Amino acid sequence: MKIFVTGCAGLLGANYTRHLIEGGHHVVGIDDLSGGHKAFITKGENFEFVKLNLERRKKVEALFEEHRPDVLLHFAAYAAEGLSPFIRNYNYRNNLLCSANLINPCITYGTKIIFTSSMAVYGGQETPFTEDKQPMPIDPYGVAKYAVECDLKMAQTQFGLRYNIVRPHNVLGIYQNIWDRYRNVIGIFIRKTLNKQPILVYGDGEQTRAFSDIRYYMEPFDILLNEFDGEIFNIGADKFFTLNHVAETVQSIGSKYGYDVPIEHGPPRHEVKHAYCDHTKAKTLLKFQDNTKLEELIESMFVWAMKQPNRKVKDMEYEITKDIYDYWKN
Ligand SMILES: NC(=O)c1ccc[n+]([C@@H]2O[C@H](COP(=O)([O-])OP(=O)(O)OC[C@H]3O[C@@H](n4cnc5c(N)ncnc54)[C@H](O)[C@@H]3O)[C@@H](O)[C@H]2O)c1
Numbered sequence: 567m568k569i570f571v572t573g574c575a576g577l578l579g580a581n582y583t584r585h586l587i588e589g590g591h592h593v594v595g596i597d598d599l600s601g602g603h604k605a606f607i608t609k610g611e612n613f614e615f616v617k618l619n620l621e622r623r624k625k626v627e628a629l630f631e632e633h634r635p636d637v638l639l640h641f642a643a644y645a646a647e648g649l650s651p652f653i654r655n656y657n658y659r660n661n662l663l664c665s666a667n668l669i670n671p672c673i674t675y676g677t678k679i680i681f682t683s684s685m686a687v688y689g690g691q692e693t694p695f696t697e698d699k700q701p702m703p704i705d706p707y708g709v710a711k712y713a714v715e716c717d718l719k720m721a722q723t724q725f726g727l728r729y730n731i732v733r734p735h736n737v738l739g740i741y742q743n744i745w746d747r748y749r750n751v752i753g754i755f756i757r758k759t760l761n762k763q764p765i766l767v768y769g770d771g772e773q774t775r776a777f778s779d780i781r782y783y784m785e786p787f788d789i790l791l792n793e794f795d796g797e798i799f800n801i802g803a804d805k806f807f808t809l810n811h812v813a814e815t816v817q818s819i820g821s822k823y824g825y826d827v828p829i830e831h832g833p834p835r836h837e838v839k840h841a842y843c844d845h846t847k848a849k850t851l852l853k854f855q856d857n858t859k860l861e862e863l864i865e866s867m868f869v870w871a872m873k874q875p876n877r878k879v880k881d882m883e884y885e886i887t888k889d890i891y892d893y894w895k896n
Contacts, residue, residue, distance in 0.1 A: 567791065568633060570677070571595045572620060572668065573641030575602025577780060578682060578734070580741035582639060584608050585784045594633055596620070600660075601644055603877070606741040620664035630671035637678045637791050640668055643711075646748040647686050648835050649894070650707035652884045661710035669714075669721055678728040680790050681718060683711040685735035685800070685843055694844040697733070697798045704838070715798070722796050730790045735802040735843060738863055739780030740870045745877040747894070752777065752864060755813055756871050757879075759820035759827050766893060769834030771810035776842045778803035779858040786852035794851070800843035803856045812860075819865050823872065832893050 569586055573579035574595025580602065586593050592612045598619040607615055618625055620642055643661045650657040665681070672679050686708035687701035701712045721727040744753030755765045778801075786801055813829045820827060848854035881896045 567636040568592045568594070569791075570629075570633070570635040570638040571641065572639070573597055573602065573643065574615065575599055575604060575607045576641060577737060577739060577742040578783070579639070579641040580606040580608065581739055581780045582641070582784065582787055583613065585788075587612050589788070594629070594635065596629070597642065601743055601746065602741075603743065620667055621659060623667045623670075626667045627671050630675050630677070634675050635677050637680065638668060638672055639787070640665065640679055640681045643682070645684065645707065646746070646882075647684075647705055647707040648837055649748040649882065650705050650710075651836070652886055652890055652894075653882060654706050655885055657706045658710055661707065662713050665714040666717065669717060669727070672729075673721055673725045673727050678791075679718065679730075680787065681714060681729060681731050683715055683731050683733045683798075684708065685733050685802070685841055687712045687715065687733065688841075688843075690838040693840050693842050695800065695842070696844045697800055697847055705836070719796065728795050730794050730796070731798040732786070732790070733798065733800045733843070734778075734783065735800070735841070736775050736777045737780050737783065737802070738777050738867060740867060742867070744867075744871055744874075745879045747879055748882065751775075751809065752812060752816065752867070755816040756864070756868055759816055759825045759868075760871060761876070762825060762827060764828045764830045765813045765817060766830050766832050767809050767813050768832050768837075771813065771831060772808050772839075773837065774806040774808050774840045774842065775812075776803040776806040777812070777858065777860055777863070778856050779863050782854065782856050782858065786848055786854045789852050797851075799848045799852060799854075800845050801848050801852075801854055802843055802845065803858050804842070804845060805858070805860075806840070806842045807860065812864075815861055815864055816868070819861070819868050823868065833891060835891065
């Protein structure tokens with residue numbers, strides 16, 4: 567198949583593009599390198615990289631006209647949920663309007679979309695989240711993801727657009743951006759440890775999250791290329807841990823490699839305390855099996871991170887600064 571992958575320099579895109587090429591597909595990867603790194607993009611015969619900001623609607627249209635892809639895996643986003651109230655405009659441009667710029671040509675050229683939404687659409691409801699729960703996001707990132715979900719459904723009804731939605735959560739693996747101050751908690755803990763800085767846990771650290779290994783997402787995505795239409799699937803780990811446990815795990819792996827750092831606590835953030843999903847649907851219909859071994863996974867990321875250049879951590883330009891957390895002040 568001819569497949570478009572947006573966000574090919576990011577965690578999901580860089581890993582899944584490699585898998586697609588191994589499977590004999592022809593892939594055009596699109597990324598503006600705002601949140602991913604050029605070094606993470608695959609190379610090879612059946613792959614073409616296009617550096618493009620998806621805000622450029624006409625350029626996106628032209629790319630579709632040239633290649634007429636069978637499927638689009640839309641991974642590109644800026645997934646900094648906690649930061650999204652401080653960068654509302656950027657959040658909606660990047661996560662919602664860029665998606666609209668892709669949905670248009672998918673309608674025109676009959677391209678099927680696999681859209682990665684987020685567990686953020688569920689907000690602070692009772693856990694575990696099942697796909698049939700009415701979304702109730704509590705921040706602009708969750709609103710943008712939910713708006714795209716609604717828009718896909720409308721485009722299906724009106725134009726027969728084919729799509730599926732995956733709501734992943736807390737995915738980990740190599741090619742993750744660990745140089746971002748605002749997202750990817752385990753990546754941040756690893757970077758701090760490598761820089762011999764204290765690991766900072768927001769609040770009491772008793773919030774829980776379930777982390778999953780990117781490797782177990784490949785088969786479900788493969789199935790979605792050809793099967794199902796208009797379906798939503800939660801994908802991620804069942805086993806959840808407190809952030810205190812995660813911080814201690816990174817700390818002890820750091821010590822093993824000669825990086826000893828303390829753990830500190832900062833003020834709590836506006837975030838849900840417990841967030842994890844039910845994955846019965848993905849296990850039943852997409853053969854999803856999560857065999858994540860968190861400690862081993864963190865250690866493999868740590869070893870990978872040790873070999874990376876110490877990339878610059880960038881500061882975002884905030885649109886408002888009211889009530890911004892002390893630890894995010896520039
Ligand atoms: N990683 C997770 O735990 C997780 C959890 C829930 C949802 N998701 C969703 O899955 C998708 C992939 O996540 P990820 O972890 O791989 O993210 P990532 O940040 O690692 O990768 C996203 C990529 O998109 C690119 N990008 C961003 N805005 C762009 C734009 N305007 N034009 C072109 N490229 C742009 C970035 O440069 C980056 O390389 C995202 O949509 C995210 O919201 C991820």
